[in-house]
Amino acid sequence: MSFEAESSDASARPSSKGERTRQRIIETALDMFAERGYDKTTMRAIAAEAGVSVGNAYYYFKSKEHLIQGFYEQATTRHAELTPQLLEGKQTLAERIEAALLAWLDIAGPYHAFAGQFFRNAADPASPLSPFSEESTESRDRDIALYREVLEGSKTKVPADMADILPEMLWLHQMVVVLYWVYDNSPGQEQSRELARRTAPLAARVVALSRLKILRPLVKQGEELVRDFLITRRPA
Amino acid sequence: MSFEAESSDASARPSSKGERTRQRIIETALDMFAERGYDKTTMRAIAAEAGVSVGNAYYYFKSKEHLIQGFYEQATTRHAELTPQLLEGKQTLAERIEAALLAWLDIAGPYHAFAGQFFRNAADPASPLSPFSEESTESRDRDIALYREVLEGSKTKVPADMADILPEMLWLHQMVVVLYWVYDNSPGQEQSRELARRTAPLAARVVALSRLKILRPLVKQGEELVRDFLITRRPA
DNA sequence: GACCTCACTTGAACACGTTCAAAATCAAGC
DNA sequence: GCTTGATTTTGAACGTGTTCAAGTGAGGTC
Numbered sequence: 126m127s128f129e130a131e132s133s134d135a136s137a138r139p140s141s142k143g144e145r146t147r148q149r150i151i152e153t154a155l156d157m158f159a160e161r162g163y164d165k166t167t168m169r170a171i172a173a174e175a176g177v178s179v180g181n182a183y184y185y186f187k188s189k190e191h192l193i194q195g196f197y198e199q200a201t202t203r204h205a206e207l208t209p210q211l212l213e214g215k216q217t218l219a220e221r222i223e224a225a226l227l228a229w230l231d232i233a234g235p236y237h238a239f240a241g242q243f244f245r246n247a248a249d250p251a252s253p254l255s256p257f258s259e260e261s262t263e264s265r266d267r268d269i270a271l272y273r274e275v276l277e278g279s280k281t282k283v284p285a286d287m288a289d290i291l292p293e294m295l296w297l298h299q300m301v302v303v304l305y306w307v308y309d310n311s312p313g314q315e316q317s318r319e320l321a322r323r324t325a326p327l328a329a330r331v332v333a334l335s336r337l338k339i340l341r342p343l344v345k346q347g348e349e350l351v352r353d354f355l356i357t358r359r360p361a
Numbered sequence: 362m363s364f365e366a367e368s369s370d371a372s373a374r375p376s377s378k379g380e381r382t383r384q385r386i387i388e389t390a391l392d393m394f395a396e397r398g399y400d401k402t403t404m405r406a407i408a409a410e411a412g413v414s415v416g417n418a419y420y421y422f423k424s425k426e427h428l429i430q431g432f433y434e435q436a437t438t439r440h441a442e443l444t445p446q447l448l449e450g451k452q453t454l455a456e457r458i459e460a461a462l463l464a465w466l467d468i469a470g471p472y473h474a475f476a477g478q479f480f481r482n483a484a485d486p487a488s489p490l491s492p493f494s495e496e497s498t499e500s501r502d503r504d505i506a507l508y509r510e511v512l513e514g515s516k517t518k519v520p521a522d523m524a525d526i527l528p529e530m531l532w533l534h535q536m537v538v539v540l541y542w543v544y545d546n547s548p549g550q551e552q553s554r555e556l557a558r559r560t561a562p563l564a565a566r567v568v569a570l571s572r573l574k575i576l577r578p579l580v581k582q583g584e585e586l587v588r589d590f591l592i593t594r595r596p597a
Numbered sequence: 598g599a600c601c602t603c604a605c606t607t608g609a610a611c612a613c614g615t616t617c618a619a620a621a622t623c624a625a626g627c
Numbered sequence: 628g629c630t631t632g633a634t635t636t637t638g639a640a641c642g643t644g645t646t647c648a649a650g651t652g653a654g655g656t657c
Contacts, residue, residue, distance in 0.1 A: 142622095146635080146636090167612080167614085168613080168614060177636075177637090179614090179638075180616080180617080180636070181635075181636050183615070183616075184634095184635070184636075305590070316590070320590055323586055323589075327582055331579070334575075346559075347563060353559075378605080379605065382606095403642080403643065403644085404645080405642095405644095413607090415644090416606070416607055416608065416609095416645090416647080417607070419645065420605070420606075601657100602653105604654105605650105605651080605652085606650080606651070606652100607649085607650070607651090608647105609646105609647095610645105611644105611645080611646075611647100612643100612644095613643080614641105614643085614644105615641085615642090616639105616640085616641075617641100619636105620638105621636070623632105623633085623635085624631100625630100625632095625633105626629105627631105
């Protein structure tokens with residue numbers, strides 16, 4: 126239960142010797158993961174390739190899993206960079222959601238081969254890599270903010286009381302697509318793209334319909350549920 | 362990529378010497394997992410406690426992870442046994458869903474400590490332990506069938522075309538609760554029980570509302586989506 | 598009884614992630 | 628240049644999951 130954030134003080138001393146060593150290690154690691162997979166890449170091999178000792182790698186990264194965090198950060202950062210330009214000109218909510226989802230699939234595509242191994246570790250709640258963990262807060266919030274942008278740029282009117290939970294819900298939607306993608310072994314993960322395309326307009330329609338009077342109580346309850354269990358009380 | 366089903370030929374020769382050894386190992390393992398957690402329980406310790414050699418444990422179970430399958434099977438079996446009697450007298454769909462969910466939480470409760478490890482495996486698409494995998498078909502179908510019973514015993518009318526996908530959807534609902542439970546570190550996992558209680562009537566209401574004319578196209582599309590992506594094309 | 602077969606069992610050996618005490622290097626003050 | 632303390636680096640050693648060549652023994656065949 127330690128709360129040091131070894132891996133996020135990257136900005137502490139920009140290019141001290143230590144910082145350069147750290148970079149060398151993480152880059153070597155990600156390269157090797159992409160090339161021969163997570164399990165097949167040993168810490169000894171990473172250390173050797175990076176020209177340091179095993180112990181030294183552990184001086185900078187608490188565990189092998191912590192090396193993966195680099196991938197997660199890289200992915201969400203690129204997602205945040207790439208999506209806005211894709212959103213330009215797109216007016217409907219459905220189009221915008223679809224664009225955001227497909228952008229993610231594009232970015233993560235090259236890593237699909239070792240995504241399974243990545244997710245295996247991410248799914249462990251005790252792992253610092255879990256998308257719900259403390260350590261992932263930064264990446265996660267960046268991604269949720271992206272969906273706020275998706276919503277705000279569209280013409281669809283959103284019930285006031287739902288406005289601030291919707292980004293989180295769209296992010297959850299993305300997580301579902303990602304989950305499917307991890308399991309997707311169709312060539313080029315085309316099925317996942319298809320899922321994104323078909324699922325986006327549906328999500329948009331749900332948002333639009335949430336204003337119907339008959340659905341009011343249901344929506345209200347759902348909203349409270351998300352607020353109580355996902356946002357305020359989030360465990361771990 | 363071998364497809365032997367070592368762990369499911371349990372019924373092959375009911376009480377041969379080997380079968381008894383296998384039982385001894387799995388029982389010892391589950392006991393020890395529940396008592397001191399998955400990671401803290403070494404294969405050497407299991408073997409010693411069961412009175413066999415390490416290699417012998419590996420003769421019956423391909424890996425330490427495969428021992429967990431025993432937990433999954435045991436849990437779904439007990440869930441199927443316990444739930445029906447809890448359903449008696451319960452008429453509304455909400456009550457029935459809640460009963461099924463709470464029953465699951467009761468059964469899984471003692472194993473919460475090592476549930477994270479279990480889920481870590483469930484999340485790996487390549488693992489035979491994934492709830493979506495071939496090897497888990499039996500347990501999963503048993504659980505889905507349970508929800509068919511939940512539905513059929515209630516007074517709520519269900520649109521004909523949705524009747525056969527609804528059990529699968531309620532099972533998915535359960536998986537969401539289970540996911541929350543895995544991450545839940547509140548004392549006694551009380552938050553998960555609360556989630557089940559609040560979520561059950563909501564699910565029931567959604568089922569009921571799905572008959573509304575205005576929602577018809579949305580529901581239809583959703584149904585097709587589930588059918589296309591979850592049932593027929595399920596990957597891996 | 599000798600021989601064979603094959604399910605079952607053994608435990609030493611291996612590869613890996615991880616730890617740690619100690620060494621080496623560096624930075625700063627004098 | 629020397630001292631001192633912090634930072635960085637080392638590699639042997641530990642505990643773990645897993646493998647495997649070799650062994651055991653109960654039953655069948657001649």
